[in-house]
Amino acid sequence: MGDRGVEARWAEGTSPAERIVHDTLRLAVASDVRLLPQVMLRVGERGTAQEVEADLIVVDPAHGVTVVEVKGGTMLFDPGRNLWRRREAAGQEVRDPVAQVKRALAIVKRHLDQSRFPVEAIPFRWVVATPDCTLDSPGEGLLPEELLWDARALGEMAGALARTQGKPDGGTTPIGEVRAEAIARALRGRAVEGTPSDAARVAAHEQQVVALTESHRNVMHQFLRHQRVLVRGAAGTGKTMLALEVAALHASQGARVLVTCWHKLLATHLREGLLNRLSTFGSPAADDVTDDPTGRVVVTDLASLAGGAEPPAGADPREWFYEVLPDRLSPDATGGPFDVIVLDEAQDPGELWHLALAGLSVDGGRWFAFADRQQDLFGTAPALKDFVDVAHELRENFRNTRQIAAFATWFGDVETDCLTGDGPEVVKVAVPADRIVGRTTEIAKKLRRDEGYRPDQVAAIWLFHNPWKHDPDGLVAQHRGGEMVTTNSAAFKGMEREVVVLGIDLRPGLPLDDLKRLVYTAATRARSKLVVVADPDQLRQAELYILAGLFKRSSPSTPG
Template sequence: MVPEPISPSTKSAAEVALYRGLKLLDAGWSVALHSLNLPEHSWKRVSEVDFVVIGPRGVYALEVKGGHIGCTNGVWTHRDRFGAERRRRESPFAQANDAMFVLQRRLEDIVGHQTMRHVPIGYAVVAPDCNLSSQVSVEWDEEMLIDRRQLDRPDGLQRGLGRLAAYWRAKPGARDRTLDESLINTIVQALRPTFDTVPTLRQIASAAEADLVALTTNQYRTLDAYARNPRTLVEGGAGTGKTMLAAELCRRAAAAGLRVLFTCRSQVVAGFVRHQAGMQAVQVAAIANLPETGAKLVDVIVVDEAQDIVNFTDLSRLEKLLVGGLADGSWHLFLDSNNQRGLVGSCDDEALSYLRSLRPTELVLRDNCRNTRQIVAATRRATGADTGVSSAGDGPQVTVVVDPDPTRQVAAVVAELDRLDENGIPATDITLLSPLPLQDSLFSRLPARWRSRIDVLDLSNLRRPSRGRVAFARVGDFKGLESRFVLLGDVDRAVPERTRSLYVGMTRARVGLWIVIGEQPGGSEIDL
């Protein structure tokens, strides 16, 4: 089932019921996709397929119509369980027919015409609340309908889909190929990225907003692994979407009726995640705020930036809260143990070895979805860290100003802020980062016209930044967060964590990165 579980925002009771029925099928079918968006239609701008079922016997689009269905003088009437009524001249069979042909064309474009040439593709209408099989029409054959009369039987859905497949495979055109596992996987991968999107963690967003992003193959694998494994260790560099995936995993676990805890070291990140869309049913707390209790309070624990809490002191706190404890309970840790450990909190190698002894599934995220190619390349040169392969495209070149004179450093910062302002970049898209507190950083010496516009990062201005204000944060406090444009300073003064501060600070930028330092950190060892 994709997605797994069904989205909690699904309003159709008929679709929810069919989802559950499909999930219980025990043979003959491999994958069911729910709510597949198609970017073309014979006369609408876009269209949607309620379900696509895929198996060795072919690919089939299912149009689901719950509630009352009627047709008078060519006008179809649909009335839901609340009494709301809609009328349309297009029949559900015509809708399903259009969806089938769009699906066929899209698969031929992506997978290849020759590959798809003999693959059976068809459609059916599923009416779980009505008995339509007593109605006869030239518009459909009985094999193209699965209604309540069939679904009331214990194996009704299995038999209905089998009859549907046999019907379409017998049609003229030699579309009777039996799909092997490899071809099924190819078709699923072609379809899935077009619809299974999850909310990102945008910095500039109100609590009600949800920016959607299509997941990469590696990110899909992470969510698929969660559905099959009680414990996972997910390694990924900055920009690979760990916080976004951790939040989505929480949503899915909560939608399945589990008690879920999301935790991390940062109070700001915890507060921000708490207000993301769909997180209302999830307990979110920084690890310092977890209750000191022996009661088993949660079924699943999800930890973001886990390299900050992989030590026996913090793990013992999680142990007390988790049903089954760490050894037998369900936990999922997202971490960057090579490049971000030690900046805040602590990561103990013995504690990490202990977690690995509990046989979690280990996954690695390699697609950098945040940083442009220029930022990825500059970070690799400066720190030696592998930040993955950028999928965010090209952006402006990274600018580095090296000047030992503090006055000229401040002048360079002012010139860059003025340039961004003149080019129409909103101040709320800009973040000033330093390993030092604001009062000790070079940004404290900005002229009043800019100094007065700085907001020190907290949850309130992170979620709802004030118009015309620029954010400031310490590098360690900004882990897990991001900004379109980052001005990074004082890294040469970050002793002894120069390289880690540089790595975290540089990788917070999504589009533009500008660095000012007094000297090359570490001398010739670090090449900016």
């Protein structure tokens, strides 16, 4: 059976014909043949960017790469009009499958070339599949018999594939097992294994962090079909990336867009990300990105959106931010309503904020919320389901290494289908409780010095300690200035860095579930390397027995 461990995840509304071709091939080909359904690729920059969704890509170690274009229904080629059309739909014209598959193959080649594969030595083929009908070849010059799989091919798919592949020619050679695996990973986002040094492993992992997977594409289908969508996903599944994608999509189409979240640091990150995304498109909407609530494409935190006022002296901050400020948010404060509202980290605001945001939408406007209930650090328990038409769950982790994801599973449900592969092992450093805060910063600085990380690649974060507690603008300036970030788990929500040193500075009386939620949120901020600093005795007192057992006293191989 083919697939080599590649699980097919199908977009909603997938043509049954695509599934038939995939499933029939899967049963017919050797176990080392990789079948990659619904592969979406984007190559190029700015105005030269090209996108394609290949229905199926076959990666065969004994041969090479074959791109399959699948057409469902009955169809035929009309030589008189030189076009393809349906038989059953009064001759309705359909897109030229040969042109489609040739374009897909060209983009696949370009993608692999950019990924530094020797494309001139790889055998590439294309084929058109029409599994719902029999179809005679329209001619050697257009679609030769060996490049056509009609309904008759379903009974002998192994032979059909062999005829399509033929023999490698033109200086090409069979790709072999190692290159087949590397190509499959490049097309699906899975990383090539790193090298022994941690710095090299981090660099290799960072090169494989990709921004578009099958799950993400499925959600984009939901965006086009529904007005109000809730996207749930564990840390690392790409929620923030999708928030930027949907905001860029609608802003580039001329809509008035609001992108908002709870924390000022994340809002800054989102604003910079959306500006970069629109600039990459070459969209004029890039000039409209602002933190001014009355602007055209607004990206700001909720408090600033509502006027940014600080609570009066003596006021309860929680009551102020969760009950008073939402009441101040209205279309009058934002210069009118928005066509599209995008809320990232939607588990943070309470229900009053959601009601206030709903009041900022035009009639029939679109609403997109992105949430991870495991990161609800503030206990707001918003009723998100009441605000959406459809919810979608992300199931792939494209940020964290397998090692980081495995560590985080002790504290929450983390997707361990890590598309970007392996990285360094998680390092545990045992220190006395009163040294955790200072030691965390020391280790982060030492890693920068010894392993050569840039300041903007590293974060030193704690569960509670926050040097910027009374100066959130200082944290934003630290981040924007490319410095090593120093803050706590809550303030760094939604953010990430390649390397994170996490100090487990416990506070007495914290419920175990809340403690686990904090550790989960903090640990998953690391993309490629994680160092955890804690006092094992204190961990046992907090009933974190498994984590305490993972620790050992510092050794020469431990940072610092």
